[in-house]
Amino acid sequence: MFEEMTVDFILGHLNYWFFIILMMTGLYVVIAKGNLVKKIVGLNIFQTSVFMLYISIGKVEGGTAPIFPMDMKIDPEMLYSNPLPHVLILTAIVVGIATTSLGLALIIRIREEYHTIEEHEIAEQETKVSFYELNGNQLTSGDNS
Amino acid sequence: MLVITALAVVRTRSLFAVVTLSGVFSLLSALLFITLDAVDVAFTEAAVGAGISTVLMLGTLALTSRSERSEKKTPIVPLLVVLVTGAAMVYGTLDMPNFGSPDAPAQTHVGPExxxxxxxxxxxxxxxxxxxxxxxxxxxxxxxxxxxxxxxxxxxxxxxxxxxxxxxxxxxxxxxxxx
Structure with a gap:
């Protein structure tokens, strides 16, 4: 495999690697950061870089946007980029905003219940609650740490 | 520039700045979509990604807190997971055709039809x-x-x-x- 690693090969694949770096940045934010809003932002970054990967697959060297002349007389010499990835990604963007808004609504609800949007603080509260339940004690309302 | 913005998102603690940066990220990616000939996608990304989702996130911030607490745990394990995943994906791209090549399978099968x-x-x-x-x-x-x-x-x-x-x-x- 490594004998194919010519300059041409590297230049032709550099954009894919670039998008993978972006994707991994988003994934890192999702995994490593405890703040829920930040997790959603990381998810968005991940998502957008996947879109970029798809769109770049559809790009043709020297091509142009896939919009025909108004009289529909298409010049056969004209190169157009592939419109299919564009269509799929248009759908994906809208689905993405739907999931984002649902996630944000969940965050608001969590904040209302736990008074925090930090993951480890929620985990602490949950541990405390299950500790009290195991010991058969009544959870007092002043247990709001 | 996109990478810089993404890294800034990782480092910044103020959630307001993070949300604004994500809007910047969306706008930059819309520009990238234009250069990749996907004008419709760029439209949608600028309107939805930079517009609506930023507004939604700001709304969430208004109802929750503004800043992120400092982390306790060490980020070694997530970093490792991310590096392994990234390496696997780079390995996957090695079989892909060169960027923009007109005789790639994606261009020769459904598109011309x-x-x-x-x-x-x-x-x-x-x-x-x-x-x-x-x-x-x-x-x-x-x-x-x-x-x-x-x-x-x-x-x-x-x-x-x-x-x-x-x-x-x-x-x-x-x-x-x-x-």
Missing amino acids: YFERIPKEIDVPNAVTAILASYRGYDTLGETAVVFTAGIGVLMLMSGLGRRRKEDEDDPDQEGGSA
């Missing part, structure tokens, strides 16, 4: 619109279903937010005030 059929069957100048509304109409139908479901979900989660808050103020011992 659409270009032949659209002037005859649809007669809409914008190929993306023609495919979206006709050849892949079921996708759009499914998308509408998803958005509808998400809308219902958001409404269910958010409904009674003000009412519950008022109950909390009246009686702090009520469920939701404790725990």
